[in-house]
Amino acid sequence: MIGAAVKARSDSLAISEVPAAVHARLRGVTRVFDLPKGKLHALGPVDLDLGRGEFFSVVGPSGCGKSTLLDILAGLSRPQAGVAEFEGAPIRDVPDGVGVVFQEDASFPWLSVRDNVAFGLRRAGIDPAEIARRVDYAVGFMGLRDFAASYPAQLSGGMRQRVCIARTLVMQPRLILLDEPFGALDQQTRLLMGDELLRLWRETGATVLLITHALDEAAMLSDRVGVMSTRPGTFIDFVETGWERDRDSRVVSTPHFGDITARLWDKLRVEALKIMSSGQA
Structure with a gap:
């Protein structure tokens, strides 16, 4: 599941090897926002270990705190409680070695x-x-x-x-954070961009965390998928895909791909029904 980081070469953009099994870590992380109508408990408490060289995706209902989790790892937001670490050091500002790609055309x-x-x-x-x-x-x-x-x-x-x-x-970057980077693209282009993203991941050896609403995208790209609950978001399941590192979009035609997406949907369907029954936005 965890691929070894590759050493930098003169003809590539590969990252330097840094010894550690856990690349980034969240422990008891909670985020609460002050709104005009009161406090909004958006996230947590959340525990998460990202392995070095792992491709990890996060799926969950809208408003469950997925992007908030990414912002905390990126140093763009601070939790009210808990600790976020990158390469063993607390995250207080944007860490050196972390790169972020957002959905919006930047x-x-x-x-x-x-x-x-x-x-x-x-x-x-x-x-x-x-x-x-x-x-x-x-x-x-x-x-x-x-x-x-x-x-x-x-x-x-x-x-x-x-x-x-x-x-x-x-x-x-040694850690690449992606917040719905292909959300505005059509399905065919998303699959092709997914292949490019996997190629980039293999070439650089970087750790990747992807936020996505697309279960097929998470199932195809990831070593592991974390499923989040309704707000306040916490992880309710971790799904290991078992794919080989040298994979591409052809995995979507395999029975195992269907098994992965079915498990993800089984978990998310329950959370979606909770939202519908409660009227939570």
């Missing part, structure tokens, strides 16, 4: 594909020669070489999301 419309991908590296003051090397690799890896001089308005939705992923990739 490309800069006034920058070319190449300049979009290079944006974070330039802000970080990386040597220009190193920027060129990383950007060349990422643009090629994501199949954007022929569009390097194009602007986002000239690209399809799937290609714009590839730009956002490439911009994260060049920063060489």
